[in-house]
Amino acid sequence: MFEGTSDTMTQKTLSSHHLYWLLVSLGSALALHSIHLPIWITVTTAGLGIWRYFIDKKHWALPKLRWLILLTLLICIGLLFSYGSSFGRDASVSLLLIMSGMKLLETKTVRDYILIISIAYFIVASTYVFSQTASTFLLSLIPLTLLTATLVQTSLPQTLNSRLAFKLAGKMLLQSIPLMLVLFVLFPRLPGPIWGISKDAYSGMTGLDDVLELGDVGHLIRNSSVAFRVQFDENIPSANQLYWRGPVLWRQQQNQWLTTESNVPLSHESLMTTGIPIDYTITLEPHNRHWLLLLDMPTKLPDLATLRHDYTAVAKSPVRTRIRYQATSSGQYTLSSELSPQQRKIALAINRDNNLEAISLGQSWAQLPADVIINKALKKFNQEPFVYTLRPPRLSSNAIDDFLFKTQKGFCEHYASSFVFLMRAAGVPARIVTGYQGGEINPNGNYLIVRQSDAHAWAEVWLKNKGWVRIDPTAAVAPERIEQGIEEALTEMDELPIFVRQNATWLKKAYLNWDNINNTWNQWILGYDNKRQLAFLNKLSGEKLSLSDIAISMIVAMLVMMLVTAVLLLTKKQGKPSLVDRQYAQHIKQLSKIGVQPQIGEGSVDFAYRIGQLLPKQAKQAINIATLYNELKYGPLQNNSQMRQSKQLQLLKQMIQTFHRSKA
Amino acid sequence: MLEALQKLNHAFKQRLKALFRVAKSVNKVATLNARQIYILPSRWSLFYLLLLLALLIGAINYTLSLAYAATFLLAALANVAMLHTWRNLAYLEVSINHAKPVFAGDLAEVEVKVRDLKNRSRYAICANFQDERSTTQSINANTSEIFTLPLTTHHRGYLSMPRLRLHTEFPLSLFHAWAVVKTEEKILVYPKPSGDALVIPNGIDPDSKGNQSMLAGDEDFTGHKTYQLGDLPSKVDWKASSKGMGMFSKQYSGEASTSLYFDWAQTTGDTEARIAQLTRWVVDAQAAQLTYGLKLNGQIQFMPNNSNNHYHACLKALATR
Numbered sequence: 001m002f003e004g005t006s007d008t009m010t011q012k013t014l015s016s017h018h019l020y021w022l023l024v025s026l027g028s029a030l031a032l033h034s035i036h037l038p039i040w041i042t043v044t045t046a047g048l049g050i051w052r053y054f055i056d057k058k059h060w061a062l063p064k065l066r067w068l069i070l071l072t073l074l075i076c077i078g079l080l081f082s083y084g085s086s087f088g089r090d091a092s093v094s095l096l097l098i099m100s101g102m103k104l105l106e107t108k109t110v111r112d113y114i115l116i117i118s119i120a121y122f123i124v125a126s127t128y129v130f131s132q133t134a135s136t137f138l139l140s141l142i143p144l145t146l147l148t149a150t151l152v153q154t155s156l157p158q159t160l161n162s163r164l165a166f167k168l169a170g171k172m173l174l175q176s177i178p179l180m181l182v183l184f185v186l187f188p189r190l191p192g193p194i195w196g197i198s199k200d201a202y203s204g205m206t207g208l209d210d211v212l213e214l215g216d217v218g219h220l221i222r223n224s225s226v227a228f229r230v231q232f233d234e235n236i237p238s239a240n241q242l243y244w245r246g247p248v249l250w251r252q253q254q255n256q257w258l259t260t261e262s263n264v265p266l267s268h269e270s271l272m273t274t275g276i277p278i279d280y281t282i283t284l285e286p287h288n289r290h291w292l293l294l295l296d297m298p299t300k301l302p303d304l305a306t307l308r309h310d311y312t313a314v315a316k317s318p319v320r321t322r323i324r325y326q327a328t329s330s331g332q333y334t335l336s337s338e339l340s341p342q343q344r345k346i347a348l349a350i351n352r353d354n355n356l357e358a359i360s361l362g363q364s365w366a367q368l369p370a371d372v373i374i375n376k377a378l379k380k381f382n383q384e385p386f387v388y389t390l391r392p393p394r395l396s397s398n399a400i401d402d403f404l405f406k407t408q409k410g411f412c413e414h415y416a417s418s419f420v421f422l423m424r425a426a427g428v429p430a431r432i433v434t435g436y437q438g439g440e441i442n443p444n445g446n447y448l449i450v451r452q453s454d455a456h457a458w459a460e461v462w463l464k465n466k467g468w469v470r471i472d473p474t475a476a477v478a479p480e481r482i483e484q485g486i487e488e489a490l491t492e493m494d495e496l497p498i499f500v501r502q503n504a505t506w507l508k509k510a511y512l513n514w515d516n517i518n519n520t521w522n523q524w525i526l527g528y529d530n531k532r533q534l535a536f537l538n539k540l541s542g543e544k545l546s547l548s549d550i551a552i553s554m555i556v557a558m559l560v561m562m563l564v565t566a567v568l569l570l571t572k573k574q575g576k577p578s579l580v581d582r583q584y585a586q587h588i589k590q591l592s593k594i595g596v597q598p599q600i601g602e603g604s605v606d607f608a609y610r611i612g613q614l615l616p617k618q619a620k621q622a623i624n625i626a627t628l629y630n631e632l633k634y635g636p637l638q639n640n641s642q643m644r645q646s647k648q649l650q651l652l653k654q655m656i657q658t659f660h661r662s663k664a
Numbered sequence: 665m666l667e668a669l670q671k672l673n674h675a676f677k678q679r680l681k682a683l684f685r686v687a688k689s690v691n692k693v694a695t696l697n698a699r700q701i702y703i704l705p706s707r708w709s710l711f712y713l714l715l716l717l718a719l720l721i722g723a724i725n726y727t728l729s730l731a732y733a734a735t736f737l738l739a740a741l742a743n744v745a746m747l748h749t750w751r752n753l754a755y756l757e758v759s760i761n762h763a764k765p766v767f768a769g770d771l772a773e774v775e776v777k778v779r780d781l782k783n784r785s786r787y788a789i790c791a792n793f794q795d796e797r798s799t800t801q802s803i804n805a806n807t808s809e810i811f812t813l814p815l816t817t818h819h820r821g822y823l824s825m826p827r828l829r830l831h832t833e834f835p836l837s838l839f840h841a842w843a844v845v846k847t848e849e850k851i852l853v854y855p856k857p858s859g860d861a862l863v864i865p866n867g868i869d870p871d872s873k874g875n876q877s878m879l880a881g882d883e884d885f886t887g888h889k890t891y892q893l894g895d896l897p898s899k900v901d902w903k904a905s906s907k908g909m910g911m912f913s914k915q916y917s918g919e920a921s922t923s924l925y926f927d928w929a930q931t932t933g934d935t936e937a938r939i940a941q942l943t944r945w946v947v948d949a950q951a952a953q954l955t956y957g958l959k960l961n962g963q964i965q966f967m968p969n970n971s972n973n974h975y976h977a978c979l980k981a982l983a984t985r
Contacts (some may be wrong), residue, residue: 034759089753110708110837111708114708114711114712114837115711118711118712118714119715120714121715121719121734121738122715122718122719125719125722125730125731125734125735126722126729128731128734128951129722129726129731130732132729132730136730137730137733140730140734144734144737148741148836149835151835151836152834152835153834154837155787155788155803155835156787156788156834157788157800157838160787168835172741172744172745172748172835172836173737173741175738175744176738176743176744177740178740178741179735179736179739179740180733180736180737180739180740181742183736183739183740184732184733184736187732187736189732190724191727212833261968322725427940477769515965523904525729525730525733526729526730527729528729529727529729562743563746565747566741567749569744569747569751570747570750570751570754581806633804633807
């Protein structure tokens with residue numbers, strides 16, 4: 001190896017065309033982020049890019065360091081203003097974008113370009129923190145290709161035309177895919193995180209809370225995003241069996257209902273099941289809460305779950321990545337045939353300061369048997385003009401009285417909470433169960449999609465010998481909510497997200513197809529974590545693999561794939577000669593018949609002069625052929641239109657033919 | 665101590681250099697085969713490596729499958745780029761055209777023809793001689809390009825061309841591929857003309873009795889030369905000019921043809937100083953279109969003449985003496 005390239009490209013300043021390429025590719029990376037970052041970040045970064053454009057165009061000077069420092073200070077203040085002290089995911093990405101914009105203002109040399117392109121690659125990949133859908137991935141390929149093409153241009157003193165640059169960048173990216181797949185499948189997945197993740201990383205996740213405040217589930221019902229998807233091993237149970245159990249709320253505080261306090265140890269409820277076990281697999285979207293939704297009532301738990309005393313399944317840490325788990329449930333069960341005095345006490349406690357009317361109604365039923373009390377309450381909902389609506393009127397601090405006797409408009413949580421309140425007032429132990437109800441069957445993939453809009457609240461009452469029995473008071477008012485899903489239960493007044501509405505059938509169909517793609521995407525690409533990888537590779541190899549087995553097989557497969565790529569790329573057959581070359585080859589072939597051949601290293605024009613000496617009459621013809629050949633082959637392509645080129649090619653053909661005819 | 669270290673370093677580099685295969689030129693032509701191409705990550709690949717690391721850490725930390733995918737795609741892209749870089753340089757034919765002789769201390773311009781042998785366009789191929797500036801060009805498929813490469817000269821005489829280095833970082837600047845061509849070619853380097861503006865000796869020839877003040881005299885008609893602005897009208901050969909072949913001036917000279925000799929003995933100093941002085945005279949005389957001869961070591965080496973060939977022959981004699 002020898003030193004001595006005193007002149008490397010380090011200090012070489014690149015052309016305006018290079019800059020335009022860089023600006024456009026950075027712009028595309030910025031566009032990818034513009035939807036989830038504050039508008040001023042996008043505008044400022046774009047502004048910095050435009051400034052850089054004008055610096056080049058109008059030959060302005062690059063800004064002085066003190067201005068850059070001032071600008072940086074201003075931007076930091078802006079960031080502080082936007083994000084406060086919590087410097088998390090969003091702020092980091094914003095800072096990265098702005099800093100790459102600032103870096104543009106002092107970008108001149110190849111070194112700067114490569115640095116900034118590397119940062120831009122990172123910026124593109126950081127979109128995946130915000131969204132990992134198939135469409136995000138496809139979109140992100142645009143800036144990836146643009147950046148690669150810009151990197152190609154950077155290695156050249158003059159830019160290639162854009163078609164060639166894109167072709168090369170695209171080709172190289174495609175050639176990278178085999179090795180990428182090998183690494184993707186075999187690179188040992190480590191369970192993250194390595195360090196703590198800032199809180200705002202999960203700001204977008206929605207899910208059930210452990211507090212129910214009247215009017216709360218409503219925000220979920222308007223959210224059509226997917227909560228989880230369920231694959232049943234056998235048939236999908238009927239809709240009225242599909243109660244997905246979430247947090248159980250025992251304690252009433254004013255208008256709020258809460259779970260039991262963790263410092264009050266309650267004995268684990270007993271469960272006896274009689275029905276046929278239902279096996280299913282749930283893919284739960286991250287919701288940043290502990291709940292693992294399971295079908296009532298779970299008999300076999302996934303490994304990662306523990307059960308609370310009231311049969312809410314929880315994970316050790318909040319669910320922040322998409323997880324998959326298998327479980328078994330049974331629809332026929334007896335839960336907690338005995339009720340401890342402590343449990344009874346909590347299940348009967350009500351706040352007696354407010355809602356006096358409801359208390360007195362409940363108390364008036366107190367002497368009746370429990371099942372009669374339940375029927376009385378349900379009949380009230382069923383026979384009085386109660387309306388199921390997502391837009392209930394505002395309620396005062398006497399929310400239950402207001403709802404039961406005045407407004408009579410509400411949705412599941414109103415019905416469930418007032419029912420439980422009445423039961424407790426009448427002396428029947430009762431509690432609210434929140435979770436999801438129903439779901440949409442995707443016929444394309446034969447699985448169930450459960451959305452946030454399927455969030456539901458129902459009641460459980462404790463009856464002697466029967467244990468906790470599920471009563472869904474909403475069913476008394478709007479049975480179609482339970483049978484057919486939420487869209488059936490609503491009057492047109494209520495605006496639902498478009499995918500939940502039933503009337504847009506073609507849209508729905510398209511959506512279901514798309515959801516199927518997304519589900520496959522989620523299962524196989526996004527859900528490919530350490531567990532899935534191990535399971536997949538174990539199945540593939542038929543053996544139980546350790547992490548080091550996977551690592552070794554990755555290295556071997558990687559080397560093999562690199563070798564294959566190298567062999568394919570480096571021993572590729574020579575391309576077909578171009579039309580121009582074929583014509584000229586014909587010319588030479590004809591000439592060789594009379595014993596003239598170009599010598600090694602002899603150019604076509606030199607050769608033509610030599611022909612001219614041998615065939616003086618045709619000297620001019622020979623030189624014309626050589627000149628046209630040279631122009632067609634090496635002339636600047638962009639100056640010649642396709643039309644003109646093919647015409648000239650025709651001309652060359654004619655000239656060669658005439659030459660050999662007149663020679664004979 | 666430091667010197668010893670530097671020496672050691674130099675020796676080590678020489679050893680290292682000897683280990684590398686070079687493409688040897690045969691009849692001025694060398695082909696860069698697979699065996700002669702070397703490739704290493706470029707200094708830019710450090711940025712890229714940091715990027716890949718950052719991406720991988722991000723992917724693990726946030727368990728982002730797509731970030732893993734992006735990391736692996738970009739890693740695989742580097743692998744592909746390496747192959748493309750290698751491909752860009754392999755199977756080029758390098759032929760060294762003759763270089764024009766230069767004076768010592770000037771930059772020689774060596775023309776090197778680089779031809780593609782694999783029917784593919786080559787981009788941003790750089791070529792340079794050891795320690796010299798490099799020239800970058802792209803080469804269309806099946807064609808050749810001439811690289812004009814600077815080469816610093818120091819001493820008169822034949823200069824063996826140093827190793828020629830071809831290198832490229834196309835397409836992603838992440839890898840640096842290079843090949844070294846060794847050639848037996850030599851460049852003729854004329855002596856550096858003396859800087860002293862010593863007047864051309866006026867035809868001092870100790871063996872001759874001619875008119876010493878005669879430069880381009882007007883005694884004997886020696887021939888025609890094309891008319892040049894400033895020639896005296898009296899010297900224009902109107903008869904010859906009337907044939908429609910252009911204007912001619914008659915050329916006369918005194919005894920310059922026999923008397924204008926540059927002699928080793930006229931010069932002083934050591935060998936190099938003498939040669940420099942003689943070179944100065946030869947160069948100046950040629951520029952003034954004088955007829956001159958050259959005597960080295962008392963022998964007449966070159967009879968007076970003023971042709972271009974004579975000029976170069978004189979300089980060559982001075983260069984190789």
